[in-house]
Each structure stands twice: as C-alpha cells, then as structure tokens.
Amino acid sequence: MELKKTPIYDVHVKLGGNMIEYAGWALPSEFTSLTEEHNAVRENVGIFDVSHMGEIFITGKDAVKFINYLLSNDIRKISDNECQYSIMLNDKGGVVDDLLISKYNDEKFLLVVNGANCDKDYKWILDHKEGYDVEVVNDSSKYAEIAVQGPKSQELLQKLIDYNLEDLEYYHFVDGVDFDGKKVLISRTGYTGELGYEIYADWNDGAEIFEKLIEKGAVPCGLGCRDTLRFEASMPLYGNEMDEENNPLHAGLKFAIDFKKEDDFIGRKPLEEEYNKGIEKEDHRPRVNWQGYS
Known part of the structure; x- marks a missing residue:
C-alpha cells in the first residue's frame, strides 16, 4: 500500500x-x-x-445540539474562539475518538481528530446527523x-x-x-x-x-x-490509553465527560452506570494527569 x-x-x-x-x-x-x-x-x-x-467542520443552526449529542463534554460551556477537549463515544461507552473542538460561534465548529480515525470519524458523524439541521464537511485535505x-x-x-x-x-x-x-x-x-x-x-x-x-x-x-x-x-493517545473497548473512565478522562449537561449524548447510559457503581475494570495504564501549560 x-x-x-x-x-x-x-x-x-x-x-x-x-x-x-x-x-x-x-x-x-x-x-x-x-x-x-x-x-x-x-x-x-x-x-x-x-x-x-483530520479537520472536520460542523455548521448550521443545530450545531450546538448536535455536537452535544455527539460528544461527551458540554460545548455550551465554552465561548467563541475557545477550544475544548472532548470524546466521541460509541453506544457502549467505548471511544470512537478523542478530539479537540474549536468554536467559531454557535453555528460553526471545527473538530480536529486523530489522523488514523479521520475517515471513520467522518462516517460516524454523518451516520448520526439525522434530525439535526447541520452540514458536515471533511476538509482534512x-x-x-x-x-x-x-x-x-x-x-x-x-x-x-x-x-x-x-x-x-x-x-x-x-x-x-x-x-x-x-x-x-x-x-x-x-x-x-x-x-x-x-x-x-x-x-x-x-x-x-x-x-x-x-x-x-x-x-x-x-x-x-x-x-x-x-x-x-501524561497526555493520552488513542489506541493506547483508550479505544473502542477501553472507555475514558479507564483512562482517567472523567474530566472530559459531563454527566450534568442538559443534552443526552451517545454512550452516556453505560458510562454513567459504570461511574456510579465504581469502575470495575482493573486497568494499570498510567492515569492522565492533565496539567498542560496554563
């Protein structure tokens, strides 16, 4: 190839x-x-x-609602020209991808996704946009x-x-x-x-x-x-600290999951159930210590 x-x-x-x-x-x-x-x-x-x-744009009047359904964090918490780390979950609470989202305004967002997952992410987003007035464009090239x-x-x-x-x-x-x-x-x-x-x-x-x-x-x-x-x-990498089977709780990424946001989101129920009863899986990977530069 x-x-x-x-x-x-x-x-x-x-x-x-x-x-x-x-x-x-x-x-x-x-x-x-x-x-x-x-x-x-x-x-x-x-x-x-x-x-x-990968760079994927989501635009339209339902952009906020759609993104909050699609991702684990609460996009309503950030302002224009602000970025947020978030996670795209599957129906079981596993990780489709982790990503950065940049907000231009309430109707325009840029998702920066992992290169290995770009095509998969784009398809996943398109497959779940029904009922939302949004346009999804993959501008990675x-x-x-x-x-x-x-x-x-x-x-x-x-x-x-x-x-x-x-x-x-x-x-x-x-x-x-x-x-x-x-x-x-x-x-x-x-x-x-x-x-x-x-x-x-x-x-x-x-x-x-x-x-x-x-x-x-x-x-x-x-x-x-x-x-x-x-x-x-202690920054996470998709395919190492998390993947479709290892959810963000196992990788110490609870900070990127907002169970209190008003919008429901994909993968919320199984993840919330596990969080409430205590993480069952013993995972010895290093926990993320999200310090960064501030």
Whole structure:
C-alpha cells in the first residue's frame, strides 16, 4: 500500500528525517536523535508536522445540539474562539475518538481528530446527523498543520505573524492571522506539557511555513519524541490509553465527560452506570494527569 504524504514530506526527506509508516502516512520518527529533539522542546522550540490530523467542520443552526449529542463534554460551556477537549463515544461507552473542538460561534465548529480515525470519524458523524439541521464537511485535505512547542515558542512564532500572542489564552484560537504573507489559524493547546501553538495553513503553504520556522531557530522533531514528551505530560493517545473497548473512565478522562449537561449524548447510559457503581475494570495504564501549560 502506498503511504500518504503530507505537504511537508519533501522537506523531511531533505532534512534527513527517518521516514516511517504511521496511520497510513509517511512521517519522520526522528531527524537527529530522540533525546536531542525531546530536549529541544523542553528547553527551546521544536516543531512537528501533524498534517495527518483530520479537520472536520460542523455548521448550521443545530450545531450546538448536535455536537452535544455527539460528544461527551458540554460545548455550551465554552465561548467563541475557545477550544475544548472532548470524546466521541460509541453506544457502549467505548471511544470512537478523542478530539479537540474549536468554536467559531454557535453555528460553526471545527473538530480536529486523530489522523488514523479521520475517515471513520467522518462516517460516524454523518451516520448520526439525522434530525439535526447541520452540514458536515471533511476538509482534512485542505490543511497543513504544524505544532510549535517549547518555552520559547511564543518568542519565535511572534517574529513571523501580525498577531500579538500575549492576547491568545490557553485553549483558545484565532483565525485569519498573517504568517509572512499567508493567512493561517493559530491555536494554543499543545501535546507536550510546554507552552505551544498549532498553525493551520493552506495545504500548499505547509512546507514553506515549516522551513520559515526552522530558519528562525525551531528544531524539526519526529514521532519518537512526541511520544516521550506526551508520556512526561501524561497526555493520552488513542489506541493506547483508550479505544473502542477501553472507555475514558479507564483512562482517567472523567474530566472530559459531563454527566450534568442538559443534552443526552451517545454512550452516556453505560458510562454513567459504570461511574456510579465504581469502575470495575482493573486497568494499570498510567492515569492522565492533565496539567498542560496554563
């Protein structure tokens, strides 16, 4: 099977990246060494090509009601230009996927889903939209995504954009930012426990933006240190801490499940029953300690 390539693939090869298969994509496991790249993120700035992630838009007058039915968290709790971590459950309370959702307004939301699950997620959403006045569009092929992570990420990124990053709070985003002449969306969430940002750009601009960040001093990083960094920060990864059989309670993700919200949601009943009587399954995976950078 031919692997899919991100718009930054040729840059990875030019930089000597060790290209491997991940979720059907050709992505770098490392460029220099896992230790060097890990330390670059902890001490300076590292950048990751995460263009394999999926971007799905849900729009329409019933968007809030539909999303609250679809996901475990309560989207009504967040404001415009705010992000939220949430979980898409199956009927048994297992995890279809975990994701980030960004709210433009009450009628427009962006779901950023795991690359390995994008097609499955899109079908799941379409299969459950009956009765809701919403439009669901998978725009994953249009976006390059680059994660900029590390204590000096703000200082570096600020040199290339026309927006004051001091104004961007944790778990918020801003769209239409000028990045050296290109319009991008910038969010501040992160997957390393460090200060960090995500740049969502036109697919065809991804390679140039990646190289501009390197020119300013960012260290290109691969999948290897993404894992070691997330281990240290106790961030979950679909297929490891949770999946269709291992529900979010087993992974210590109760904070992303709102049993008090006014809307019913898929998978609520079996999950709530287990929560109320106590988690039966003995799961020795590390519990998530969702600290992050605030």
